[in-house]
Amino acid sequence: MFGNGRRKQFEKLFQPHLNAAYNLARYLCGNAFDAEDIVQEAYLRAYRAFANYNDENSRAWILTITRNTCYSWMRKYHMNIEMSFNEELDSTEIEGMPACSIPQSPEQLAESACCQRQVREAIKLLPIAFREVIILRELEGLSYREIAAVTGNPQGTVMSRLSRARQQLRQLLGDYQS
Amino acid sequence: MKCNEVTALLNAFVDDELSEYEVNNMHLHIQHCEKCHQEYMALKQLSGDLQAEIGHDSAPQYLHKRIKNSLIKEDSQDKFLPFRDLQSSLIYSLPALLLGVSIGWGLLSFQNNRQVQNGWQQSLVSAHVGSLMANHLTDIASSDSHTVKPWFHGRLDFSPPVYDLTGKGYPLVGGRLDYIAGGKVAALVYRHRQHTINLFVSASLARPEKTKQASYSGYNVISWRTNRLDYSLVSDLNIADLESFRKLFDEPL
Numbered sequence: 001m002f003g004n005g006r007r008k009q010f011e012k013l014f015q016p017h018l019n020a021a022y023n024l025a026r027y028l029c030g031n032a033f034d035a036e037d038i039v040q041e042a043y044l045r046a047y048r049a050f051a052n053y054n055d056e057n058s059r060a061w062i063l064t065i066t067r068n069t070c071y072s073w074m075r076k077y078h079m080n081i082e083m084s085f086n087e088e089l090d091s092t093e094i095e096g097m098p099a100c101s102i103p104q105s106p107e108q109l110a111e112s113a114c115c116q117r118q119v120r121e122a123i124k125l126l127p128i129a130f131r132e133v134i135i136l137r138e139l140e141g142l143s144y145r146e147i148a149a150v151t152g153n154p155q156g157t158v159m160s161r162l163s164r165a166r167q168q169l170r171q172l173l174g175d176y177q178s
Numbered sequence: 179m180k181c182n183e184v185t186a187l188l189n190a191f192v193d194d195e196l197s198e199y200e201v202n203n204m205h206l207h208i209q210h211c212e213k214c215h216q217e218y219m220a221l222k223q224l225s226g227d228l229q230a231e232i233g234h235d236s237a238p239q240y241l242h243k244r245i246k247n248s249l250i251k252e253d254s255q256d257k258f259l260p261f262r263d264l265q266s267s268l269i270y271s272l273p274a275l276l277l278g279v280s281i282g283w284g285l286l287s288f289q290n291n292r293q294v295q296n297g298w299q300q301s302l303v304s305a306h307v308g309s310l311m312a313n314h315l316t317d318i319a320s321s322d323s324h325t326v327k328p329w330f331h332g333r334l335d336f337s338p339p340v341y342d343l344t345g346k347g348y349p350l351v352g353g354r355l356d357y358i359a360g361g362k363v364a365a366l367v368y369r370h371r372q373h374t375i376n377l378f379v380s381a382s383l384a385r386p387e388k389t390k391q392a393s394y395s396g397y398n399v400i401s402w403r404t405n406r407l408d409y410s411l412v413s414d415l416n417i418a419d420l421e422s423f424r425k426l427f428d429e430p431l
Contacts, residue, residue: 007249015242022237036241043245047252078336078381078406119231137193138228144195163189166224173224 010050013058014043020059020140021066027135028070028128029079042069060146067132067150122172130165137162179207184214192221296392299401299410301358303394306376306412309354309365315374316352316367326353330364336407338364338379339427346426348375368423375413375423382408389424391417400424 021042025035046053046065053061073079123131129151136142136150147162148155184207190196191204208215309315318329327340333355342350351367356378366377382403389402398417401410402424409427411420 004253007253010249011246018237018242018245019234022241023234026235036238036244039237039241040245040248044248044252047249116231116233119228123232134228135232138225139232139234141229144190144193159190159195162193166189166221169228170220170224 006050007047010047013053014046014062017059017062018043021062023139024063024066024132024135025070027123027131028067029074030124034073034077034079038070038073039066041073042066045069057146057149059140060142060149063136063140063142064150118173122169125172126165126168130161130168133158133161134165134169179203181207181211181214184208184211185217188214188218188221191218192225298359299390299392299399300394302376302378302410302412303397303399305356305358305363305365305378306397309356309367309376310374315354317354319352321350321352323350326350326366329353330355334362334364334381336379336381338366338407340366341427343368343423343426348423348426370413370415370419370423373413373415375411375415375420378408378410378412380408382406391421393417 018039021039022035025038025042026032029035029038042062042065046062049065123134126134132151133147136147142150144155144158144162147153147158151158153161184204187196187200187204191201196204208218318326320326321342321344323340323342327337330338330340330353340350340353344350348368348370351369351374354365354367356363356365358378358380361380364379366379368375368377387403389400392399392401397412397414398420399410399412400417400420401408403409411424413420415423
């Protein structure tokens with residue numbers, strides 16, 4: 001069947017990115033329950049738009065749709081979303097968290113679960129526009145050009161947001177002082 | 179290169195986003211500048227740690243299944259719409275159309291915001307007066323907030339906060355569901371001395387605004403907006419008492 005083949009092709013291309021989409025949604029909306037629904041909705045939207053997909057970067061393509069679905073979902077359900085994101089305001093004034101260090105020895109390994117939690121908590125404290133560039137860069141390893149495409153921002157904005165996001169994370173994690 | 183130029187490019191350097199020429203210049207500077215070298219190492223360390231610590235969580239296995247099912251369902255619905263091209267062209271022109279409409283609406287609402295606000299408050303006053311005249315003050319009559327609040331479940335897509343303020347001199351009378359300007363609005367009825375107060379609560383997508391006081395045909399209205407909900411108090415109570423009632427909602431209750 002025509003439809004069946006189309007679906008197989010779609011699944012072959014985008015199934016491998018399901019974890020990436022799920023993680024992005026989870027970090028953006030802040031919880032796993034909504035993330036599952038958002039990803040399902042995003043994949044359905046992607047499938048409907050599949051005719052328009054022409055061999056681009058499949059991961060960036062599905063992440064773009066996931067991100068947009070996430071934002072419309074959060075708006076629809078009145079979830080906390082910083083629509084009026086103020087670059088100047090949001091780049092300062094964050095209280096530090098207890099310092100955490102990355103394990104260097106087996107003894108420290110036991111503490112690493114706590115450290116991972118701290119890193120994740122710190123990321124959750126970032127404004128959403130900073131959070132998304134950090135996830136796309138550090139978790140997904142996307143290039144600036146790809147992040148620009150996914151978030152619909154110029155590359156210069158991506159670079160400055162990434163820089164300020166890392167600055168905030170350094171403050172939050174209380175380490176990495178030069 | 180100067181230090182400030184290096185600082186500006188440091189993130190791009192760590193992310194491997196610079197040209198060969200820039201990379202060479204960065205190396206040259208960092209080799210000889212202790213401050214920039216340390217900054218570079220700190221940033222590199224942070225980025226490495228983030229990559230190591232954020233970690234992918236796997237999507238639950240049933241999500242794969244759910245998505246597959248929804249795609250199959252989509253295909254079966256598709257068979258009844260053979261004009262796929264026409265259908266998809268409609269789907270793709272829809273966002274543009276919606277964008278156009280929403281921009282138009284945005285401009286319009288920007289211009290008319292004040293009038294809309296006034297119109298909204300007047301509708302609330304009418305609803306308030308109506309609730310008194312038609313002897314339809316409450317759908318659920320109870321002074322127990324734990325009876326009134328659950329009553330709204332399933333009737334609204336938001337949950338209005340219901341507080342028992344008897345101790346403050348504002349006993350709860352009950353709750354009511356109103357349709358105002360085409361939308362569902364929760365009305366909570368309180369009493370103060372001989373005065374009836376309607377607190378209207380509706381879901382809001384707009385940004386928070388300052389508290390607004392107004393008066394229409396002898397009724398006082400105070401509107402405010404918090405946590406994505408619009409609140410309006412309407413009563414023939416004098417504005418000072420109404421305002422002190424409103425202040426109770428500012429405090430954590």
